[in-house]
Amino acid sequence: MNRFLLALALVLFSVAGFTQRTAFSPKEDSLFIRKIADEILVNGKAYAQLTVLTKTIGARLSGSLAYCRAEIWGQQALRDAGAGKIYLQPCMVPHWVRGGVDSATLTTLENGNQLKMRSLNILSLGNSLGTGPSGIHAQVMMVRSFEELRKRSAEAKGKIVFYNYPFDARPVETFNVYRDAVRYRVQGAAEAARYGAIAMLMRSVTNASDNNPHTGMMIYNDSFPKIPASALGLRDADLLAGTLEGSGRPAQMSVYIRTLAQMLPDTIAHNVIGEIRGSLYPDQVITVGGHLDSWDPAEGAQDDGAGCVQSIEVLRVLNALGYKPRHSIRVVLFANEENGLRGAKKYADEIKAKNEKVLFALESDAGGFTPRCFSFTLRPDRLARLRPWIRLLQPYGIYEFTGNGGGADVAPLADQGATVGELVPDSQRYFDYHHSRSDILENVSKRELELGAVNMAALIYLVDKYGF
Amino acid sequence: MNRFLLALALVLFSVAGFTQRTAFSPKEDSLFIRKIADEILVNGKAYAQLTVLTKTIGARLSGSLAYCRAEIWGQQALRDAGAGKIYLQPCMVPHWVRGGVDSATLTTLENGNQLKMRSLNILSLGNSLGTGPSGIHAQVMMVRSFEELRKRSAEAKGKIVFYNYPFDARPVETFNVYRDAVRYRVQGAAEAARYGAIAMLMRSVTNASDNNPHTGMMIYNDSFPKIPASALGLRDADLLAGTLEGSGRPAQMSVYIRTLAQMLPDTIAHNVIGEIRGSLYPDQVITVGGHLDSWDPAEGAQDDGAGCVQSIEVLRVLNALGYKPRHSIRVVLFANEENGLRGAKKYADEIKAKNEKVLFALESDAGGFTPRCFSFTLRPDRLARLRPWIRLLQPYGIYEFTGNGGGADVAPLADQGATVGELVPDSQRYFDYHHSRSDILENVSKRELELGAVNMAALIYLVDKYGF
Numbered sequence: 038m039n040r041f042l043l044a045l046a047l048v049l050f051s052v053a054g055f056t057q058r059t060a061f062s063p064k065e066d067s068l069f070i071r072k073i074a075d076e077i078l079v080n081g082k083a084y085a086q087l088t089v090l091t092k093t094i095g096a097r098l099s100g101s102l103a104y105c106r107a108e109i110w111g112q113q114a115l116r117d118a119g120a121g122k123i124y125l126q127p128c129m130v131p132h133w134v135r136g137g138v139d140s141a142t143l144t145t146l147e148n149g150n151q152l153k154m155r156s157l158n159i160l161s162l163g164n165s166l167g168t169g170p171s172g173i174h175a176q177v178m179m180v181r182s183f184e185e186l187r188k189r190s191a192e193a194k195g196k197i198v199f200y201n202y203p204f205d206a207r208p209v210e211t212f213n214v215y216r217d218a219v220r221y222r223v224q225g226a227a228e229a230a231r232y233g234a235i236a237m238l239m240r241s242v243t244n245a246s247d248n249n250p251h252t253g254m255m256i257y258n259d260s261f262p263k264i265p266a267s268a269l270g271l272r273d274a275d276l277l278a279g280t281l282e283g284s285g286r287p288a289q290m291s292v293y294i295r296t297l298a299q300m301l302p303d304t305i306a307h308n309v310i311g312e313i314r315g316s317l318y319p320d321q322v323i324t325v326g327g328h329l330d331s332w333d334p335a336e337g338a339q340d341d342g343a344g345c346v347q348s349i350e351v352l353r354v355l356n357a358l359g360y361k362p363r364h365s366i367r368v369v370l371f372a373n374e375e376n377g378l379r380g381a382k383k384y385a386d387e388i389k390a391k392n393e394k395v396l397f398a399l400e401s402d403a404g405g406f407t408p409r410c411f412s413f414t415l416r417p418d419r420l421a422r423l424r425p426w427i428r429l430l431q432p433y434g435i436y437e438f439t440g441n442g443g444g445a446d447v448a449p450l451a452d453q454g455a456t457v458g459e460l461v462p463d464s465q466r467y468f469d470y471h472h473s474r475s476d477i478l479e480n481v482s483k484r485e486l487e488l489g490a491v492n493m494a495a496l497i498y499l500v501d502k503y504g505f
Numbered sequence: 506m507n508r509f510l511l512a513l514a515l516v517l518f519s520v521a522g523f524t525q526r527t528a529f530s531p532k533e534d535s536l537f538i539r540k541i542a543d544e545i546l547v548n549g550k551a552y553a554q555l556t557v558l559t560k561t562i563g564a565r566l567s568g569s570l571a572y573c574r575a576e577i578w579g580q581q582a583l584r585d586a587g588a589g590k591i592y593l594q595p596c597m598v599p600h601w602v603r604g605g606v607d608s609a610t611l612t613t614l615e616n617g618n619q620l621k622m623r624s625l626n627i628l629s630l631g632n633s634l635g636t637g638p639s640g641i642h643a644q645v646m647m648v649r650s651f652e653e654l655r656k657r658s659a660e661a662k663g664k665i666v667f668y669n670y671p672f673d674a675r676p677v678e679t680f681n682v683y684r685d686a687v688r689y690r691v692q693g694a695a696e697a698a699r700y701g702a703i704a705m706l707m708r709s710v711t712n713a714s715d716n717n718p719h720t721g722m723m724i725y726n727d728s729f730p731k732i733p734a735s736a737l738g739l740r741d742a743d744l745l746a747g748t749l750e751g752s753g754r755p756a757q758m759s760v761y762i763r764t765l766a767q768m769l770p771d772t773i774a775h776n777v778i779g780e781i782r783g784s785l786y787p788d789q790v791i792t793v794g795g796h797l798d799s800w801d802p803a804e805g806a807q808d809d810g811a812g813c814v815q816s817i818e819v820l821r822v823l824n825a826l827g828y829k830p831r832h833s834i835r836v837v838l839f840a841n842e843e844n845g846l847r848g849a850k851k852y853a854d855e856i857k858a859k860n861e862k863v864l865f866a867l868e869s870d871a872g873g874f875t876p877r878c879f880s881f882t883l884r885p886d887r888l889a890r891l892r893p894w895i896r897l898l899q900p901y902g903i904y905e906f907t908g909n910g911g912g913a914d915v916a917p918l919a920d921q922g923a924t925v926g927e928l929v930p931d932s933q934r935y936f937d938y939h940h941s942r943s944d945i946l947e948n949v950s951k952r953e954l955e956l957g958a959v960n961m962a963a964l965i966y967l968v969d970k971y972g973f
Binding site for chain 2: 074075078084206207211244407433437465466482483488
C-alpha cells in the first residue's frame with residue numbers, strides 16, 4: 038500500500054470509527070424486547086427481591102443498622118442476578134436519628150373555660166433537631182406562604198410557625214407540585230428561625246386522603262437558631278388551621294411538641310455496585326440505579342426499593358437472555374439519597390477520578406408505578422433522533438420521551454457532561470405514600486413494578502446497541 | 506322571494522343542516538377542558554360519593570337489599586350533581602344468593618397413613634348452584650384446558666374437575682388475558698358435567714399475589730346436570746396442583762366442598778338514570794354510565810362503583826361550569842351487569858321503543874385507574890378524524906384512541922347501530938381486585954379516579970360540541 042492509500046485508509050477508518058452506527062433494525066429489536074418482557078413478566082425477581090428488602094429489612098435510613106443489612110441484601114441480589122463484579126463504594130453520610138416517638142398536642146381553652154387537648158399526628162423532619170424530652174410549648178402562628186411570614190414577621194417571635202401551604206391538586210404531574218411545595222419543608226425552619234420562631238410545623242407535602250405525616254429532608258441556615266421542625270398529617274393540619282381560623286376561635290390555644298431527633302457525627306455507608314463487563318467497550322459504562330436508603334416511617338417500598346429492584350432486574354434479564362452488552366452495564370444502589378446525596382457525589386467523583394466514560398446513566402426513583410415516559414438530558418434535536426425507539430416501547434406502556442432531565446442520583450454525572458435520564462412512571466399515587474408510613478410493599482403493584490423494569494431493560498439494550 | 510330563490514334557499518339550508526359542523530377551536534376547547542380538570546381535581550365529588558357507596562352500602566348484588574339501597578344512593582347522587590330529570594327504569598333480574606360461607610377441605614392420606622386436612626380458600630361462582638349443606642366429597646381430576654378434559658373425559662365421571670388454567674402474565678393488556686381465561690369460569694361447569702363430573706373447581710381468573718378467590722358469572726348448559734362450581738385462590742390452586750402432581754404424591758386424596766348458593770326466582774331491579782336536557786337537540790342523547798350492581802365478596806369499588814361515580818361526576822362538572830349541552834346528556838347506572846346484563850338490554854329496548862337517537866354512549870367499567878385511552882366502535886377513517894382531540898386530552902393522561910369497541914353495558918346500543926365507546930384506563934391492577942374481597946375503596950386512588958372523570962367529561966364535551 039502506498040503512503041497515500043495508507044493515509045486515505047487511516048482517514049476513512051477513523052471517520053468510520055467516529056460515525057459508524059449500528060443500523061437500526063426495529064424488527065430484531067421488537068423481538069428481543071418481547072423476550073425481555075416475557076422473561077420479566079413470567080420469571081421476574083423484582084417483586085420477590087422487594088419483598089425481602091421491605092419485609093425483612095424495612096426502613097433503612099443512612100447510618101442505621103438496617104441500611105447496613107440492605108447493603109448485604111444488595112450484594113446478594115446482584116449476585117443472584119448474575120453480576121460479574123460486585124463491590125462497595127464507601128462514603129461518609131449524615132447520621133440522623135429520630136430518637137423516639139414524635140408527639141404533639143393541641144390545647145385549647147374554650148370560651149366557657151373548658152380545656153380541650155387533642156393529639157396531633159406529626160413526624161419530625163429529617164435532619165431536624167428535636168425539642169428534647171421536655172418538649173416545646175408555645176402559641177402557633179399560621180402562615181400560608183413565605184411572603185405572608187415576611188409581612189407578619191414581627192408576630193413570629195417565641196411562637197411555633199405553622200406553614201399551611203397546600204399541595205396544589207390541579208397540575209396533573211404531581212412532581213411539579215412537589216418541587217414547589219417542598220420549599221417549605223427544606224427552608225421553612227430556617228425562615229421561621231430568622232424571625233425568632235422557636236419551632237416549625239408544616240402541612241405535609243401530599244394530597245393523601247389519610248392523616249399520615251410525611252417526613253423528608255430539611256436544611257438549617259447557620260445564621261439562625263436550629264429550631265425543631267415537624268410535618269403534620271393533612272387532617273390534623275386542617276384541624277389546627279380550623280382552630281386558628283374557625284368561627285369557634287378559642288380564647289387561648291397552644292401546641293406542645295416533643296421530638297427527640299439528633300444529628301450524630303457522620304458515619305460510613307456504601308454504594309452497592311454490580312456490573313457486567315462490556316464485550317466491545319468495557320471502559321464505557323451504562324449506569325442504571327436507584328437509591329438503597331429510605332426514610333424511617335415505613336419500608337421504602339416505592340421510595341426507592343422499587344428503583345433498586347428494577348435496576349437489578351435489568352441486569353438479571355439481560356444476563357438471563359444471554360445478551361452480551363457492548364458496553365459495561367453497571368447497577369448502582371446509591372447510598373444516602375434522602376438526606377445528603379453523598380452516594381451520588383461519591384459515584385460521580387470516582388467516575389471522574391478513574392476517567393471513565395459514562396455513555397448513559399438511568400435512574401428509577403419516581404416509584405414502581407405503571408411506566409409512561411422516559412426523560413433525558415438531551416437537546417430536542419438529539420431527542421428527536423430517539424423517536425423511533427418509542428414505538429418499540431409503546432406496547433409496554435412508554436409513549437413519550439422528554440428532555441426534562443434525570444433524577445437526583447444521576448445529577449452529579451450530568452454536571453460532568455454525561456447523558457442521563459430517568460424512568461417517569463404515572464405520578465398520581467406517588468405522593469400519597471412518599472416518606473410516610475404508607476410506603477409499604479402492599480402499595481406496590483407487582484405488574485406495574487415489572488413493566489417499569491421491562492422498559493428500563495429495553496432502553497438500556499437500545500442505548501447499548503445504538504448509542505445516542 | 507321568488508319560487509326559484511326559495512327552493513334554492515331551502516336546498517342550501519337543508520344541506521347546511523346535514524353537513525354543518527361546528528368549526529374546531531382547540532384553543533377554546535383546551536381552556537374549557539382545563540376548567541373541567543380544575544373543578545374535578547379541586548372540588549370533585551366522585552371519591553366522596555364512592556366512599557358512601559362502598560362503606561355504607563358495600564356489595565350490591567342484583568336482587569339484594571343493598572342493591573335497592575344503591576338505587577336510592579344513585580338517585581340522590583344524581584340530584585346532588587344537578588341532574589334535571591331523575592328516574593328509574595325497571596327490569597327483571599336474576600336473583601342469585603350465596604346462602605352462606607363457602608368452604609372446602611383437601612384431605613390427603615400420606616404413605617405413612619398420616620391423614621392431613623387443609624382448608625382451601627374458595628368462592629362459589631355466581632349463578633352456580635351450591636352443594637347443599639351436606640357438601641360434596643370426591644376425588645379431583647386436574648386438567649389444564651378443555652382439550653385435555655376432552656381427551657381424558659373417561660376419567661371425569663364422579664369426580665371434581667379442577668381447571669388449573671393459568672392467567673397468562675405475558676400480554677400487557679390484561680383484559681385480553683381475561684377474555685381468554687374466563688371461558689373456564691363461564692363454561693367450565695357445563696363441560697365438566699358433560700362427562701359426568703359432580704363438581705367443578707377452577708383456578709381464579711387473576712394473577713394476584715394473594716390467595717383471594719375471584720367469583721364471577723357462570724352459565725349452565727341445560728343438556729347436562731347443574732353441578733356446583735367454585736373458584737380457588739391462586740396459592741390454594743397451586744397447593745392442590747402440587748398435591749396432585751408433586752413428588753410427594755399421596756396414596757389417596759380428596760376434596761370436600763360445601764357451598765350453599767341458590768338461584769331464586771327473578772326479581773325487580775332498576776337502572777338509575779339522571780339527565781340534563783339538550784339545548785339544541787334534546788331528542789338526541791349522549792349516554793354515559795357504569796353499572797350499579799357488584800359481586801358480593803367486597804365493596805365493588807373498582808367494579809364498578811368507580812364507573813358510576815365518574816359518570817355522575819361528568820354531569821356534575823358540566824353543570825357546575827354552567828355548560829349548556831346541545832344534546833341531552835344522560836347518566837345511566839345500569840342494573841345487573843354482573844350476572845345477566847338485563848339493565849343494559851332494558852335500556853337499549855327503551856331507546857328503541859321510544860325511537861330515541863343515541864349520538865354516543867360511553868361506558869366506564871374497567872376501573873378507576875389512571876386513564877390511558879378511549880376505545881370506540883368507529884371505523885379507522887372516522888377514528889382518524891378524531892385524532893386532533895387526543896392532543897386536548899393528553900395533558901390529562903389519554904394519549905390514544907382505538908377502534909376496539911365499547912363495554913358490555915353499551916353493547917346492546919352498538920347492536921342497534923349507535924356509536925359507543927369506553928374509557929380504557931391502565932389495566933395492570935384491575936384483575937388483582939376484580940370480583941374478589943380486595944375490591945375495596947382502599948384500592949382506589951382518588952386522583953386516578955378523578956383523572957378518569959376529567960377525560961370522560963372532556964370527551965363528552967367534545968362529542969356534544971362537534972359530533973363524530
